[in-house]
Amino acid sequence: xxxxxxxxxxxxxxxxxxxxxxxxxxxxxxxxxxxxxxxxxxxxxxxxxxxxxxxxxxxxxxxxxxxxxxxxxxxxxxxxxxxxxxxxxxxxxxxxxxxxxxxxxxxxxxxxxxxxxxxxxxxxxxxxxxxxxxxxxxxxxxxxxxx
Amino acid sequence: xxxxxxxxxxxxxxxxxxxxxxxxxxxxxxxxxxxxxxxxxxxxxxxxxxxxxxxxxxxxxxxxxxxxxxxxxxxxxxxxxxxxxxxxxxxxxxxxxxxxxxxxxxxxxxxxxxxxxxxxxxxxxxxxxxxxxxxxxxxxxxxxxxxxxxxxxxxxxxxxxxxxxxxxxxxxxxxxxxxxxxxxxxxxxxxxxxxxxxxxxxxxxxxxxxxxxxxxxxxxxxxxxxxxxxxxxxxxxxxxxxxxxxxxxxxxxxxxxxxxxxxxxxxxxxxxxxxxxxxxxxxxxxxxxxxxxxxxxxxxxxxxxxxxxxxxxxxxxxxxxxxxxxxxxxxxxxxxxxxxxxxxxxxxxxxxxxxxxxxxxxxxxxxx
Numbered sequence: 001x002x003x004x005x006x007x008x009x010x011x012x013x014x015x016x017x018x019x020x021x022x023x024x025x026x027x028x029x030x031x032x033x034x035x036x037x038x039x040x041x042x043x044x045x046x047x048x049x050x051x052x053x054x055x056x057x058x059x060x061x062x063x064x065x066x067x068x069x070x071x072x073x074x075x076x077x078x079x080x081x082x083x084x085x086x087x088x089x090x091x092x093x094x095x096x097x098x099x100x101x102x103x104x105x106x107x108x109x110x111x112x113x114x115x116x117x118x119x120x121x122x123x124x125x126x127x128x129x130x131x132x133x134x135x136x137x138x139x140x141x142x143x144x145x146x147x
Numbered sequence: 148x149x150x151x152x153x154x155x156x157x158x159x160x161x162x163x164x165x166x167x168x169x170x171x172x173x174x175x176x177x178x179x180x181x182x183x184x185x186x187x188x189x190x191x192x193x194x195x196x197x198x199x200x201x202x203x204x205x206x207x208x209x210x211x212x213x214x215x216x217x218x219x220x221x222x223x224x225x226x227x228x229x230x231x232x233x234x235x236x237x238x239x240x241x242x243x244x245x246x247x248x249x250x251x252x253x254x255x256x257x258x259x260x261x262x263x264x265x266x267x268x269x270x271x272x273x274x275x276x277x278x279x280x281x282x283x284x285x286x287x288x289x290x291x292x293x294x295x296x297x298x299x300x301x302x303x304x305x306x307x308x309x310x311x312x313x314x315x316x317x318x319x320x321x322x323x324x325x326x327x328x329x330x331x332x333x334x335x336x337x338x339x340x341x342x343x344x345x346x347x348x349x350x351x352x353x354x355x356x357x358x359x360x361x362x363x364x365x366x367x368x369x370x371x372x373x374x375x376x377x378x379x380x381x382x383x384x385x386x387x388x389x390x391x392x393x394x395x396x397x398x399x400x401x402x403x404x405x406x407x408x409x410x411x412x413x414x415x416x417x418x419x420x421x422x423x424x425x426x427x428x429x430x431x432x433x434x435x436x437x438x439x440x441x442x443x444x445x446x447x448x449x450x451x452x453x454x455x456x457x458x459x460x461x462x463x464x465x466x467x468x469x470x471x472x473x474x475x476x477x478x479x480x481x482x483x484x485x486x487x488x489x490x491x492x493x494x495x496x497x498x499x500x501x502x503x504x505x506x507x508x509x510x511x512x513x514x515x
Contacts, residue, residue, distance in 0.1 A: 025410075032251035036226055040248035 049145030052085060055137055063099020063106070066144070072096055073133060073144060078117050079104060083137070085144040086119045086130040097130070106130065155187055165190045174214060174375055198394035199401055200383065208405060209273040210378070213297075214371055215409050216266045219416075220304075223259040224360065231311065233356035238313035239430040246427055257420030263305045265416055267445050270298040278475075278496055281484030282384045288476035290384075293374040295473045300367050302445050307359040309443055310352065316440060318431035323442035327449045330462035387484055441511060448503045451510030 052066040052075045063076040065088055074088040076099050086106065090097050095110035105122070106115040114123035119130040133144045158164055169181035172194060179197045181190055230249060232241040245252040274294055277283055283291035310321040329335050386392070395401065428437075442450045453461045471478065479492050486493050 032254055033226065035250040036252060036255055037229065038250065040244065040250065040252075 049143055052135075052142045052144045054140045055142055056140060058083075058142070061101050061104065065096065065098070068133075068144065074099065074106065074130075075135070075142065075144065076106065076117065083135045083142060084117060084119075085133040085135045086115075087133070088130075090126055091121065091128040091130065092124070092126040152188075159186055168194075173379075174371065195398035195402075196396045198396050200385070200392065200394050207383075208401075208408065209269060209276065210374065211405060212408060212412055213266065213269045213273060216262055216269060216412065216416075217367060217371065219413065220259065220262045220266060221364065223255050223262060224364075226255050227259060228360060233311065233353050235313065235352055235431075238311065238352060242312045242314070242427070253424070254420065257424050258416060259308075260425045261416045261419045261423075263301070263308060264419075264444075265412070267298070267301050267305060270294065270301055274298060279486060280384070280387055281486070281489070283476040284384075284482065284484050285480075286381045287377075287384055289377045290374065291476045292473055293370050293377070295475070297367060297370050297374070299469065299473075300363055300370065304359060304363040304367070305445065306443060307355040307363065310355045311359065312427060313352065313431045315428045315431055315435075315437050316426060318433070319436055319440040320442055322436075323440060323450065324446045327442060327446055327453050327465070330453055330458045331466055332459070332462050334466060335462065384484075444507075447510035448506040449510070451506035451508070451513065454509060454513045455506070 050066065050068050050073075052068075052073065053064055058064055058075065058077050060077050060081050061079045063074055066073050066075055068087075072088040074086050074097060076084045076086075078084060086097075088096050088098075090108040090110065090113055092108065092111055092113050095108050097106050097108045097113070097115065099105075100107040103114070104117070106117070106119070107113070108115075108124070108126065112124045113121065113126040115126065115130055116122045119132045121127065121129050132147065134147050136143045136145070155164065163183070164187040165181065165183050165185060168187055168191060169183060172181055179194065179199075181194060183190075185193070227245060230241055230245045230252070232238060242256075246256055247253075274291070277291050277294060306321065306324050309317050309324075311317070328338050331338070441447065449465055452464060455461070456464065479489070481489050481492075483489050
């Protein structure tokens with residue numbers, strides 16, 4: 001009879017133990033599942049530079065889309081003959097931009113975004129300039145690298 | 148009125164919660180009737196406080212444990228399917244991605260592998276218990292029939308699944324297994340049609356994948372459902388030779404037993420997967436067959452038989468054994484359940500087990 005008052009406390013303690021171990025079990029299940037569902041980082045071309053094309057194939061006042069790792073880039077030869085390279089992903093809504101020889105501008109077909117040949121956003125909805133890359137020529141190869 | 152009451156009240160005006168709940172209990176949690184006209188809280192309280200015979204505890208709830216492992220296989224399999232690509236060109240690389248690159252990928256891969264072995268083992272142990280305790284005597288013949296079909300289905304699920312990693316070991320192990328299936332008269336040609344031929348190139352992998360992730364699991368759900376439905380109709384078989392024990396309520400007695408046993412079971416799967424991971428070898432090469440490859444362990448006795456007898460004869464024997472396995476309750480029709488009151492079948496079963504072990508040994512040796 002003396003033990004009786006202690007009993008509910010012990011029961012509470014056991015309930016508490018049971019509850020926390022249930023929580024821990026759930027956590028031990030959910031944590032690996034959540035981690036598994038996050039796609040593993042694709043071993044992105046650790047390369048910081050890429051050969052975008054040959055100097056011959058790109059004439060003045062034209063542009064060319066090339067692959068920079070998993071993202072597209074745009075290589076432009078200005079009417080003055082200068083080579084420029086930018087990220088080809090429009091800063092507005094992730095469409096792919098293209099070179100417009102008539103306007104002598106980089107142009108996004110989705111929402112008529114316009115960038116000048118320095119990559120500055122000069123018209124339409126894009127909020128920021130395009131990311132610019134460094135262009136070097138190595139013999140006939142045009143090498144584009146991240147700045 | 149508490150928030151949970153408000154929420155269930157709101158839902159109850161729009162959904163028949165009790166009917167949904169009764170659907171869950173249909174799959175083995177509670178064997179009694181659920182009154183669909185009562186609100187969920189009341190129906191739930193009734194179901195959980197219902198007294199069940201105490202022999203639904205301990206090793207006598209293998210059926211529910213089997214179903215839990217089956218669900219576990221469903222969940223881990225679903226996770227693997229997020230990365231796996233079933234084509235000969237991408238299967239190996241995507242498995243490699245799961246094992247090597249995805250966080251905890253190896254873990255889920257090993258769980259799924261050991262879970263499948265556990266499922267087959269549990270179903271076999273369950274059939275052994277059914278035999279020892281004469282569970283399948285009238286009116287419970289279907290317990291055995293569905294149990295045996297589930298066992299065969301689980302073995303096929305494991306076989307089709309073991310090809311999917313597309314490494315040398317899985318490829319050649321399944322080739323060995325298909326050699327066994329190819330000997331089966333009639334059934335062999337049907338299966339050959341299903342898998343698109345006995346060589347494992349091109350279309351076979353996709354067919355194995357479809358069988359593994361859709362067809363066989365659906366068939367298993369169907370037979371699990373039939374099994375639980377017949378349990379609800381005829382009731383669990385009474386214990387042998389003991390006076391009926393005092394019934395105990397589902398909650399907490401039976402449910403806690405179930406939780407404890409499932410924790411042990413899944414603990415065993417995790418431990419096996421961590422300590423004895425299945426190997427993952429080089430990419431499958433149909434033009435170079437490595438040495439020391441055996442069919443999966445559950446096919447070893449059949450493989451031994453195929454090695455021992457001419458193929459056609461071995462196929463006929465295998466087919467007869469499979470039919471005999473499923474139809475056992477209609478072969479052994481005596482009324483006694485105690486093993487010593489049916490000596491003929493006890494001896495036959497003992498001899499059967501010895502033969503199985505010897506054949507498995509022969510199959511194992513042959514594979515070396």
